[in-house]
Amino acid sequence: MDLFGESENWEKKLEPILSKYKDRKHPLEYQNTYQLMVMVILSAQDSDANINNIAPLLFAKFPTLSSLIDTDIETFMSYISKVKNYPTKAQWIIDIAKKLKEDTEIPSTLQGLTALKGIGRKSANVILRENNKPTEGIITDLHVIRVAPRIGIIKESKDGNKVEKDLMQLLPKNIWSEIGMAISFLGRETCRPKPKCEACMLNDICNYYLNEVI
Template identity: 60%
Template sequence: MNLFGETENWVFKLNPILIKYHDRKHPLAYQNLYQLLIMVILSAQDSDANINTLSPSLFLRYPSLQSLQETKPIELYPFIINVKYFENKANWIIEIARRLKNDINIPLNIKDLTVLKGIGRKSAHVILREFNKPAQGIITDLHVLRVAPRIGIVLSTKDALKAEKQLMQLFPQTIWGNVGMAISFLGREICRPKPNCHNCPINSSCMYFINNNLH
């Protein structure tokens, strides 16, 4: 049963965006697992575009976890000073480097990733998806929190975990790795705060589009 009391095949209804975004790489311009780990930490409450701009110089100076082990957080400041909450993030990055010691020790499972400072469920899901690991949940970022209720898939909430649990109950685990990112890409490109509904590939299934008589 969906939120409106009728049985709905949301997998079928979202199929256009599942196909459209299936092989789309995450917008963070990483080159390896180490870079993605650092970039997802830096991107929290900041923009991917900002992190993409500053990361080359950061990684040129610090190309691996090993290179960060003897670094003090303050030494990272010049590279990330334009990132929101850069002081906290510098502390988390150095703590992770000292904990893991080597890039090969970066975990690829939800339990061990979320133990690391600065890595929440959303960031962990992104890492697992990008490295083709079995999904252990659904990416639920700010775009998903805006778009999924608008479509009518979940109840409106600011609680990412609550929304993720609703999504996990609705979709089969076989597509968990793709459905959250597909909704996120839709939110980035079309279903913006001011949505471009007439160019949306799933507008015929969207409650916002239907209820606002946008046909």
């Protein structure tokens, strides 16, 4: 639902955050696609900061997918034991390594990525965006789930897939690749659970600010 009834204007309304955050690298501190894929899987239900903290030792020990194929899962888990749900995530990553075998075999499509264990649409969209691959969806993390309804683009929902679908129906495809992370960065920096509305560059068009704050 377009609360403003002007879906054709959303690209213009969101231009301030698109301009500010366009091409900004994801907060996960990865060096290549293999590292990004592993870190995205590990970050589910966890913080980017925590994954960044464990990454250096993890990738020093396991620098490629092929280095994971024959590793003992207990050894691998010892490097990610501070990550939420690490036993399950460890098995997913080992299974992916055995399936793909080489870093060069990591898929570059939404369908290919989501066929792998532990990678849903959100994770796949992050990997595609960071690798400048063709857009097939909109990154919808917990910040987007909170902020997009607050702005007034869509109705509130806790279902990330529904939020993504609603955004895709309303926003032009030419901004899909960047708008998810732009909204996410806004949520990380300004539109926090307790929002800093006065400092927000979208407060002149924000449904929450216009109707709840002023």
